[in-house]
Amino acid sequence: xxxxxxxxxxxxxxxxxxxxxxxxxxxxxxxxxxxxxxxxxxxxxxxxxxxxxxxxxxxxxxxxxxxxxxxxxxxxxxxxxxxxxxxxxxxxxxxxxxxxxxxxxxxxxxxxxxxxxxxxxxxxxxxxxxxxxxxxxxxxxxxxxxxxxxxxxxxxxxxxxxxxxxxxxxxxxxxxxxxxxxxxxxxxxxxxxxxxxxxxxxxxxxxxxxxxxxxxxxxxxxxxxxxxxxxxxxxxxxxxxxxxxxxxxxxxxxxxxxxxxxxxxxxxxxxxxxxxxxxxxxxxxxxxxxxxxxxxxxxxxxxxxxxxxxxxxxxxxxxxxxxxxxxxxxxxxxxxxxxxxxxxxxxxxxxxxxxxxxxxxxxxxxxxxxxxxxxxxxxxxxxxxxxxxxxxxxxxxxxxxxxxxxxxxxxxxxxxxxxxxxxxxxxxxxxxxxxxxxxxxxxxxxxxxxxxxxxxxxxxxxxxxxxxxxxxxxxxxxxxxxxxxxxxxxxxxxxxxxxxxxxxxxxxxxxxxxxxxxxxxxxxxxxxxxxxxxxxxxxxxxxxxxxxxxxxxxxxxxxxxxxxxxxxxxxxxxxxxxxxxxxxxxxxxxxxxxxxxxxxxxxxxxxxxxxxxxxxxxxxxxxxxxxxxxxxxxxxxxxxxxxxxxxxxxxxxxxxxxxxxxxxxxxxxxxxxxxxxxxxxxxxxxxxxxxxxxxxxxxxxxxxxxxxxxxxxxxxxxxxxxxxxxxxxxxxxxxxxxxxxxxxxxxxxxxxxxxxxxxxxxxxxxxxxxxxxxxxxxxxxxxxxxxxxxxxxxxxxxxxxxxxxxxxxxxxxxxxxxxxxxxxxxxxxxxxx
Amino acid sequence: xxxxxxxxxxxxxxxxxxxxxxxxxxxxxxxxxxxxxxxxxxxxxxxxxxxxxxxxxxxxxxxxxxxxxxxxxxxxxxxxxxxxxxxxxxxxxxxxxxxxxxxxxxxxxxxxxxxxxxxxxxxxxxxxxxxxxxxxxxxxxxxxxxxx
Numbered sequence: 001x002x003x004x005x006x007x008x009x010x011x012x013x014x015x016x017x018x019x020x021x022x023x024x025x026x027x028x029x030x031x032x033x034x035x036x037x038x039x040x041x042x043x044x045x046x047x048x049x050x051x052x053x054x055x056x057x058x059x060x061x062x063x064x065x066x067x068x069x070x071x072x073x074x075x076x077x078x079x080x081x082x083x084x085x086x087x088x089x090x091x092x093x094x095x096x097x098x099x100x101x102x103x104x105x106x107x108x109x110x111x112x113x114x115x116x117x118x119x120x121x122x123x124x125x126x127x128x129x130x131x132x133x134x135x136x137x138x139x140x141x142x143x144x145x146x147x148x149x150x151x152x153x154x155x156x157x158x159x160x161x162x163x164x165x166x167x168x169x170x171x172x173x174x175x176x177x178x179x180x181x182x183x184x185x186x187x188x189x190x191x192x193x194x195x196x197x198x199x200x201x202x203x204x205x206x207x208x209x210x211x212x213x214x215x216x217x218x219x220x221x222x223x224x225x226x227x228x229x230x231x232x233x234x235x236x237x238x239x240x241x242x243x244x245x246x247x248x249x250x251x252x253x254x255x256x257x258x259x260x261x262x263x264x265x266x267x268x269x270x271x272x273x274x275x276x277x278x279x280x281x282x283x284x285x286x287x288x289x290x291x292x293x294x295x296x297x298x299x300x301x302x303x304x305x306x307x308x309x310x311x312x313x314x315x316x317x318x319x320x321x322x323x324x325x326x327x328x329x330x331x332x333x334x335x336x337x338x339x340x341x342x343x344x345x346x347x348x349x350x351x352x353x354x355x356x357x358x359x360x361x362x363x364x365x366x367x368x369x370x371x372x373x374x375x376x377x378x379x380x381x382x383x384x385x386x387x388x389x390x391x392x393x394x395x396x397x398x399x400x401x402x403x404x405x406x407x408x409x410x411x412x413x414x415x416x417x418x419x420x421x422x423x424x425x426x427x428x429x430x431x432x433x434x435x436x437x438x439x440x441x442x443x444x445x446x447x448x449x450x451x452x453x454x455x456x457x458x459x460x461x462x463x464x465x466x467x468x469x470x471x472x473x474x475x476x477x478x479x480x481x482x483x484x485x486x487x488x489x490x491x492x493x494x495x496x497x498x499x500x501x502x503x504x505x506x507x508x509x510x511x512x513x514x515x516x517x518x519x520x521x522x523x524x525x526x527x528x529x530x531x532x533x534x535x536x537x538x539x540x541x542x543x544x545x546x547x548x549x550x551x552x553x554x555x556x557x558x559x560x561x562x563x564x565x566x567x568x569x570x571x572x573x574x575x576x577x578x579x580x581x582x583x584x585x586x587x588x589x590x591x592x593x594x595x596x597x598x599x600x601x602x603x604x605x606x607x608x609x610x611x612x613x614x615x616x617x618x619x620x621x622x623x624x625x626x627x628x629x630x631x632x633x634x635x636x637x638x639x640x641x642x643x644x645x646x647x648x649x650x651x652x653x654x655x656x657x658x659x660x661x662x663x664x665x666x667x668x669x670x671x672x673x674x675x676x677x678x679x680x681x682x683x684x685x686x687x688x689x690x691x692x693x694x695x696x697x698x699x700x701x702x703x704x705x706x707x708x709x710x711x712x713x714x715x716x717x718x719x720x721x722x723x724x725x726x727x728x729x730x731x732x733x734x735x736x737x738x739x740x741x742x743x744x745x746x747x748x749x750x751x752x753x754x755x756x757x758x759x760x761x762x763x764x765x766x767x768x769x770x771x772x773x774x775x776x777x778x779x780x781x782x783x784x785x786x787x788x789x790x791x792x793x794x795x796x797x798x799x800x801x802x803x804x805x806x807x808x809x810x811x812x813x814x815x816x817x818x819x820x821x822x823x824x825x826x827x828x829x830x831x832x833x
Numbered sequence: 834x835x836x837x838x839x840x841x842x843x844x845x846x847x848x849x850x851x852x853x854x855x856x857x858x859x860x861x862x863x864x865x866x867x868x869x870x871x872x873x874x875x876x877x878x879x880x881x882x883x884x885x886x887x888x889x890x891x892x893x894x895x896x897x898x899x900x901x902x903x904x905x906x907x908x909x910x911x912x913x914x915x916x917x918x919x920x921x922x923x924x925x926x927x928x929x930x931x932x933x934x935x936x937x938x939x940x941x942x943x944x945x946x947x948x949x950x951x952x953x954x955x956x957x958x959x960x961x962x963x964x965x966x967x968x969x970x971x972x973x974x975x976x977x978x979x980x981x
Contacts, residue, residue: 622933623904623933626933626954626956627848627850627851627933627954628850629956630850630851630854630933630954630955630956630958630961631848631850631851631854633956633957633958634850634854634958634961635850635854637958637959638857659958662956663956663957665956666955666956666957667956669956
């Protein structure tokens, strides 16, 4: 009975289909060619290429061969230059191109089959370079295959600095290998294949999976019948596992990714569509073979598609929603025998109200919509989620609807589980985020309890903290009543054996019904106030350090906490414990910090006071020490001037020694004072032209000297940031020294230049004077440190100490080099600010 | 210049060595015949305002210039300066502040209170002489007191 109905259905379809198709596709020739001409690129490995034996090889080739074998097609497969192959298809000289990325532009010239791969692009470049995205190619020289998809994209975006189109992908890689250009964008797999195949050493795949595009077969524009046949073939290969085998064979080397895992659901839906198309095809094919000897064979093949198809198929009258036919898969799925199904209407199966079902049917009939999500009722009363693909089909003079029904209940369930897990994960994430940003203990606790309740939609939660042997209530949700007894907020650990047990075992504790438990007085009170029924207690611990426990519970009903749910809370626990610990430490550190601050301000005040004392001391030193010196000097001079006649030569000499020494001591005091002032006064930062400053200082100091004897050379010097008054003092002391210690040279030479050390300018003052013993090079910067007898070179020994102090205050360093009789070199750096 | 009048100079200085050297320097150049020395701030004020032991002195002949040491017993130099500047009758008397150090923070304060100049007492007697002569000469001879 069933068979007769099916054959009638097929025959009717065969007789009607051509008119319907012809009406939509003028000039359409319904025949499938006896020999299908198939072509592909002769060099597009690993998809299609001529192998070493000179035969076509590759994924596409094997896929097509398998498909043709399956469908019993006669074909001729050839590979040739890509542009030529495309031309041939567009001109109608061949029937099929095996692999092509679909694009809207291309869709105008040919029809695409369901994609059999997803083709992605990758950036290839030399090792050591890094290109993570297309953006990184901005302004670079990028090699692409001429007229390839990426060629178009680069032209559109104008991203690359220069586009270098080459005829094939190997050429692109070879150019890179030889050090030319910056990068190439090529197919992921092709590039990787070619690098392996040709043993390229310099070029690597830097970034993969760019610009994913569907990649599949294409036929001549309007060749819908052939296309449907090919689609059916692909679908069958996927179902039989042959597709997977070929995919693994050709691509697993380059990619670990499981194609089916990633694109499986997508292809499954496509599969359903394909099955739908196959149904069309069934009708069309039948007609094409009408007068051939193959008729019978075809009939059985296509009736098999309907009958033996795993997909649930229904034929529906769009006017009233009556079921016109159903395949065995439908019988099995719905649980009604076919005879019964044919008495039924769609609204008896569909859970929507009848008028809503009719409205949806009309949409399918009017071709407004072809994919639906419904809930279908089974014979046993079970309701399943289904995805329905529905299309129009002419039948017995009127348009019927065929529906392919796919049970997606498990899929939806899986999706829901995933959604639930995702929600849980995002809760966990928000807990850790909330915890990460705050050090306010109260807020931390509150966040934890609120999220803990939210995680499983529970009713109550609390955190107990352990300090010594006491438990403190850290936070609760909902908030505690105002009259909540104080002794329950803070209690000895021994009053709470449940918490004690959780803490000591460091294991979660679950109680199904609190009222059934033997409780201590404190526990009983809390249970009553909070109305806790089921309870879960999780220790908050980091390593061996226990911070407290998290308690969650229900109030209205009991509830079993699953292992999975406990795991969720255990995931939060260490984080929470860590944050509690951090917050406590932070609080402590704040305390220390304020203590420290207080101490610092005390010390600062002390220092300021002693500094003031020191200043006062310095001033009084200068005042009080100088007064007697002034008297010594002044009165000795009076002796020399007014009583000269009463003194012999020796007496006068002695008087001069007295005044000289008095003056020297005055100078010492002055230098010492200015040295101490350097430590106090604030630096005024300006830009300083060092060359100009050195010249000026030299000019000032050399006044009255024999300029012809002194050669003063300055190289160009960098401009620095510094305190001009102080810096002038540096130059003055160094150039002054150089002049002083070259005073006895017949030809004095002073040279000033600059070097660079670690990016910092270092200035050098070099002279050809008496020099000094190199072993004292460090000591020379000490206060009152002199290396020459006073008689030869007068001085107080403070000048270089002042230089060092000023340079140190500028963040720089000083250094000296010297050799007796061979001059001295003084180095000082002034860091860039 | 055309009117060379030896006039009164008041030196306020507690260090006898310093005051002797100052007076000697001024006299040597014949800048002043009539130099008066006060050894503390109070005495200086008594002298200027003709009070205490100087009650009989004529207010109508104020000193032409005052060399005022800042560090003084009893009332210090700044207090003396402040009181001189506070009185209408004395506020135009030129006051040269004498300090033993350029570092002295009181020099700033003295300027703020209306000091006309300052001299640092150098250790070197020659320099001291030069400084005293220059300031003394300027205030005694070149700078004419504004008519009252």
